[in-house]
Amino acid sequence: MNARDRILAKLRPFSPSTATTAPDVAAWFAAHRPVESPAEKARRFRHFIELAHAEVHAVTADNWLKTLCAVLRARGIEQLLVAEGTPHGEQVLDGLPPQGIECATYDMAIEAWKTEMFTATPASLTAARAAIAETGTLILWPDALEPRLMSLVPPLHIVLLDATKLYNTFYEAMTAEGWKDGLPTNSLLISGPSKTADIQQTLAYGAHGPKELVVLMLNVPEGAQ
Amino acid sequence: MSDQITEHRLHFKPAEGFRSRAKAVVDTPFLRQSFRGAMDFLMSKRAAQFPDPEELESLRTLGEQIRQYNLARLPDLLEQLEANLTRNGVRVHWAETPDEANAIILGICQQWNAKLMVKGKSMVSEEIELNHAAEAAGISALESDMGEYIVQLAGEKPSHIIMPAIHKTKEEIARLFAEKVPGVDYTDNVDALIQIGRTVLRQKFMEAEVGLSGVNFAVAETGTLCLVENEGNGRMCTTVPPVHIAITGIEKIVEKLDHVPPLYSLLTRSATGQNISTYFNMISGPRKPGEKDGPEEVHLVLLDNGRSQAYADEQLRKTLQCIRCGACMNHCPVYTRIGGHAYGTTYPGPIGKIVSPHMLGLDATAGLTTASSLCGACGEVCPVKIPIPELLMRLREEAFSAPHPNPAMRGQGAGYSPLVSAIWRGWAFVYRSPAMYRAVSWLTSRFNWLTPSRQGAWTSVREPLKPAAKRLRDRVRERG
Numbered sequence: 046m047n048a049r050d051r052i053l054a055k056l057r058p059f060s061p062s063t064a065t066t067a068p069d070v071a072a073w074f075a076a077h078r079p080v081e082s083p084a085e086k087a088r089r090f091r092h093f094i095e096l097a098h099a100e101v102h103a104v105t106a107d108n109w110l111k112t113l114c115a116v117l118r119a120r121g122i123e124q125l126l127v128a129e130g131t132p133h134g135e136q137v138l139d140g141l142p143p144q145g146i147e148c149a150t151y152d153m154a155i156e157a158w159k160t161e162m163f164t165a166t167p168a169s170l171t172a173a174r175a176a177i178a179e180t181g182t183l184i185l186w187p188d189a190l191e192p193r194l195m196s197l198v199p200p201l202h203i204v205l206l207d208a209t210k211l212y213n214t215f216y217e218a219m220t221a222e223g224w225k226d227g228l229p230t231n232s233l234l235i236s237g238p239s240k241t242a243d244i245q246q247t248l249a250y251g252a253h254g255p256k257e258l259v260v261l262m263l264n265v266p267e268g269a270q
Numbered sequence: 271m272s273d274q275i276t277e278h279r280l281h282f283k284p285a286e287g288f289r290s291r292a293k294a295v296v297d298t299p300f301l302r303q304s305f306r307g308a309m310d311f312l313m314s315k316r317a318a319q320f321p322d323p324e325e326l327e328s329l330r331t332l333g334e335q336i337r338q339y340n341l342a343r344l345p346d347l348l349e350q351l352e353a354n355l356t357r358n359g360v361r362v363h364w365a366e367t368p369d370e371a372n373a374i375i376l377g378i379c380q381q382w383n384a385k386l387m388v389k390g391k392s393m394v395s396e397e398i399e400l401n402h403a404a405e406a407a408g409i410s411a412l413e414s415d416m417g418e419y420i421v422q423l424a425g426e427k428p429s430h431i432i433m434p435a436i437h438k439t440k441e442e443i444a445r446l447f448a449e450k451v452p453g454v455d456y457t458d459n460v461d462a463l464i465q466i467g468r469t470v471l472r473q474k475f476m477e478a479e480v481g482l483s484g485v486n487f488a489v490a491e492t493g494t495l496c497l498v499e500n501e502g503n504g505r506m507c508t509t510v511p512p513v514h515i516a517i518t519g520i521e522k523i524v525e526k527l528d529h530v531p532p533l534y535s536l537l538t539r540s541a542t543g544q545n546i547s548t549y550f551n552m553i554s555g556p557r558k559p560g561e562k563d564g565p566e567e568v569h570l571v572l573l574d575n576g577r578s579q580a581y582a583d584e585q586l587r588k589t590l591q592c593i594r595c596g597a598c599m600n601h602c603p604v605y606t607r608i609g610g611h612a613y614g615t616t617y618p619g620p621i622g623k624i625v626s627p628h629m630l631g632l633d634a635t636a637g638l639t640t641a642s643s644l645c646g647a648c649g650e651v652c653p654v655k656i657p658i659p660e661l662l663m664r665l666r667e668e669a670f671s672a673p674h675p676n677p678a679m680r681g682q683g684a685g686y687s688p689l690v691s692a693i694w695r696g697w698a699f700v701y702r703s704p705a706m707y708r709a710v711s712w713l714t715s716r717f718n719w720l721t722p723s724r725q726g727a728w729t730s731v732r733e734p735l736k737p738a739a740k741r742l743r744d745r746v747r748e749r750g
Contacts, residue, residue, distance in 0.1 A: 231551070249460050
């Protein structure tokens with residue numbers, strides 16, 4: 046017998062034959078998390094992600110590129126990593142270079158440009174798939190067009206979020222979107238810039254990931270501006 | 271620099287030295303103050319996350335149900351997890367012992383000619399002492415969680431499962447960095463210290479061939495490994511190097527993805543008083559064709575190391591409900607006074623006292639089961655309702671009862687003393703019969719001058735115990 050069979054053989058005789066009742070997760074959330082209006086969700090999302098040190102800007106489809114430009118200029122950054130082939134990426138590639146912002150794209154496997162990614166990529170823009178109001182959390186599903194490291198390595202991470210895609214809870218997000226039927230290689234919840242309190246419980250931002258997180262919120266409902 | 275880091279040969283100490291190590295901390299006012307302050311801080315942060323007692327109680331009940339439901343199906347779920355991870359392209363390995371786990375991990379490293387392994391925070395990797403095994407195999411194992419990095423630089427072990435460097439001040443860390451990190455001058459500015467760690471470790475994330483991580487929840491139905499963290503080093507370790515190896519105890523498994531949100535909420539709120547962590551990283555496979563980053567290989571090592579012993583007993587199985595939040599140690603009056611290193615085991619505090627005997631045997635841990643006032647705080651705050659005080663009582667019985675055949679635990683009876691046992695049997699015998707009790711109490715009051723003046727640990731700081739010359743019943747009778 047190999048280790049696998051030996052471990053399973055040690056467990057099997059003691060696995061209770063009488064079925065323990067399945068936990069009713071849905072009932073708990075129904076009883077404890079009220080349904081909120083889009084405006085309430087947007088307010089709550091903004092409150093919690095700002096508490097976690099993120100910067101939030103309400104934008105429109107017409108002015109978001111301008112805000113993006115202003116966010117970069119305010120920090121003296123003239124270079125942005127964007128995802129070519131995504132609708133938002135293409136808009137940036139059209140709109141920002143004329144404003145003097147140099148746009149780089151993630152067009153090769155990381156092995157070909159790891160050092161450049163780590164040392165010469167000050168900012169990135171990605172979209173969020175959705176977000177969670179309860180905790181002020183962005184949901185990202187990195188893919189071939191917008192790979193994982195875009196939301197991790199650049200010190201400034203800017204996220205474009207459509208506020209109509211706000212869920213109340215993590216539970217609601219995964220059930221409404223049917224995540225159990227298929228998850229990508231990597232999916233992420235992000236709730237602020239990276240941080241640590243490992244030295245004398247003193248909170249410091251910019252641990253290993255982004256030092257700053259900026260959220261550009263599209264379609265913010267009235268009453269939540 | 272990484273060579274320097276793995277030079278130290280510090281291993282976890284056997285639990286016999288517990289008393290002297292505990293005394294050393296208690297005798298150091300500075301350490302006591304710093305643990306007290308840190309624990310008060312963590313307790314108040316947790317309390318602020320649970321303003322509604324009804325919500326807390328119902329969520330703990332749900333957490334307990336989820337853990338018990340999944341443990342009841344453990345062997346089936348392990349097979350389901352293995353099948354789904356394999357389908358997703360993750361290679362699954364099984365290890366009964368720490369040595370087997372180390373051999374698997376180092377074998378993968380050798381296949382890749384790895385010189386450097388960067389590690390995200392993983393208590394299971396501490397449990398198997400992977401850093402020492404890696405060093406022996408000529409591979410640098412570098413901790414990348416800031417707290418773990420600090421204790422590794424100092425040649426120490428974590429003193430808390432969530433906040434590894436909680437015993438160190440910023441001044442100590444400043445001196446450590448100035449001494450050990452090339453080109454760094456003394457600064458005790460916390461932001462500057464973190465930036466030093468960030469700069470050193472970012473270079474290492476780029477260089478490492480292997481990234482190692484733990485697992486907070488493994489989801490059987492989707493074949494997904496979930497990691498909880500704030501710093502981003504966990505994401506670095508699982509994304510940048512070409513190989514990602516995850517290691518977990520066999521108990522950290524849930525059947526359904528929707529079991530995760532309640533446990534995740536309980537975990538971060540109980541551990542550090544955060545409503546959520548910065549990152550929740552769900553890994554369901556290696557890089558797919560066309561993807562531009564992520565590891566080419568993902569491995570999962572499933573470790574038993576005594577967990578199946580706890581599993582075999584219905585009461586002891588509750589130990590495996592643990593989600594490693596550390597709230598029990600934050601609320602423990604013993605942990606707060608002696609800190610994490612005194613225990614000598616990988617997992618300190620109340621959870622350490624109930625889980626370590628299964629990993630190390632009661633022969634090495636019998637004394638730890640008595641390092642508790644049974645105040646019950648650990649059981650009250652446990653987010654998945656592990657009855658820790660009840661389990662401590664059970665472990666004391668296992669450790670101190672006379673050895674018997676077919677014990678439920680390795681090392682049963684290790685603390686057994688025929689003399690102490692005879693004294694308690696005599697005590698029980700006397701108290702069972704009113705006549706016997708009267709006779710013995712009369713004799714002890716008459717012969718109280720025979721009481722020894724030295725009574726072991728009791729008289730080290732107290733007056734000797736001496737029966738009164740007149741019994742209570744005699745005094746009551748005299749008063750009429």
